[in-house]
Amino acid sequence: MTDTLTIRPAARGAQRDGSVKRRHRSITLTVITALALIYSxxxxxxxLISSTKTQEGLFSSFGLWFSGDFALFGNIADTFAYQDGIxxxxLLNTFLYVVVGAGGATLLNALAGYGLAKFNFRGRAAVFAVVLGGVAVPPTALAVPTFLMFAKMGxxxxxxxxxxxxLVCPFGLYLMWTYATDAVPDxxxxxxxxxxxxxxxxxxxxATPLLAPGLVTVLLFNTVVTWNNFFLPLIMLKDPxxxxxxxxxxxxxxxxxxVGGDVVYNLVITGSLLTIVPLIAAFLLLQRYWQSGLAAGSVKQ
Known part of the structure; x- marks a missing residue:
């Protein structure tokens, strides 16, 4: 009886210590998450605030607060009208590059990833090594060789x-490969x-319905990469x-x-705001598929 009485208070104390540690850990994680959210x-x-300002208001007001004139709608109209609506x-060019480039890359990633996951063939390990090597190489390192090759091809x-x-996305191929391995039963x-x-x-x-969450994840990834592509168009394109x-x-x-160039920082900022709207809409509309795709394989069946 004495042993029981002495053990119970000790167990309760251990439980209290554990709950205190979990509470402190929860507060720390909450603070870190809040800081990351503010930073993002x-x-x-x-x-968003700068898009509501005129050209003069950008330099005469605090960056994180509104100026006297609310010029958002005027800036949007001027952005679409400037230089004959270019x-x-x-915007249409970007949609074309995303639909054909990112869409085609997603289809190729799905086909190749499914094939590598569900078919055994000689040289499969070598292909895996090549894919990992492609993931490790930054795209900017390939931009100049790609330009030289495309220049010879006209x-x-x-x-x-x-x-x-x-159309070439090693990381998307790797994601589809790992996802298809468990998502499609043999x-x-x-x-x-x-x-x-x-x-x-x-x-x-x-296979495609079973791969839908992974396809959406890869599609979002390819869309963001193609939508934000800058360095490759910079060296490839001359025609505005x-x-x-x-x-x-x-x-x-x-x-x-x-010399003699127009200063249109308000249009650049407003155009940048309009540029991120389709990406935000895509993430919000496909969020549930994207989250399930990221969680694939985290639970062992």
């Missing part, structure tokens, strides 16, 4: 100079083959009518440093 949202808040052309200053490199594939279904029919009819939004806004910002 502060540039967006500055961009901003709309840049593809520079064309939309293909942006679309074709966008038993379903064998049953379909026994029923006489071809490999492409099996992929598009059976072919510019994506990133390079077009950069050319507007550089006008201020040229």
């Amino acid at each position: 949202l502060l540039p967006v808040v500055w961009l 901003f709309a052309r840049w 593809l520079t200053d064309t939309p293909w100079a942006i679309i074709i490199p966008a 038993e379903i594939l064998e049953s379909a083959r026994v029923d006489g279904a071809g490999e492409f029919k099996i992929f598009f009819s059976l 009518d072919l510019y994506p939004l990133t390079l077009g806004l950069y050319s507007w910002a550089e006008q201020a440093s040229t």
Whole structure:
């Protein structure tokens, strides 16, 4: 009886110590998360507030507060009207590069990742090493060799100079490879083959619905990479009518440093705000698929 009485207070004390430690850990994580959130949202808040200011208001007011005139809608109208409405052309170019480049890259990543995950063949380990090597190489290191190759092929200053490199995405291939390994059961594939279904029919009819969360994750990744692509268009394109939004806004910002160039920082900031709106909309609309795709494989079946 004495042993029981002495053990119970000790157990209660241990429980209290554990709860105190968890509470302190929770507070620390909350503070760190709040700081990370502020760090991430502060540039967006500055961009949104600055888009409401005129050219003069940008330099005469505090950066994180509004000026006297609310010029957001006027800035948007001026952005689309400046230089004969070339901003709309840049927007359409960016959508073209994303739909064809990022969409094509996602399809190729899905096909290749599914094939590497579900088919055994000689040289598979070598392919895996090449894919990991491609993930490790930064895209900027390949920009100049790509330019030299495309220049010999006569593809520079064309939309293909942006679309074709966008189709190659080793990281997306690696994601689809690892996702398809567990997401598509081998038993379903064998049953379909026994029923006489071809490999492409099996992929598009059976595997694709199972790969949907991973496909959305890879699509979002490829979309962000292609949408924010800057260095490759900078060295590939000379015609302003072919510019994506990133390079077009950069050319507007550089006008201020040229002799006789227009200073349109308010339009550059407003254009930057308009540029991130489609990305935010895509993440919000596809958020649940994206989250389930990131969590794939975290729980062992």
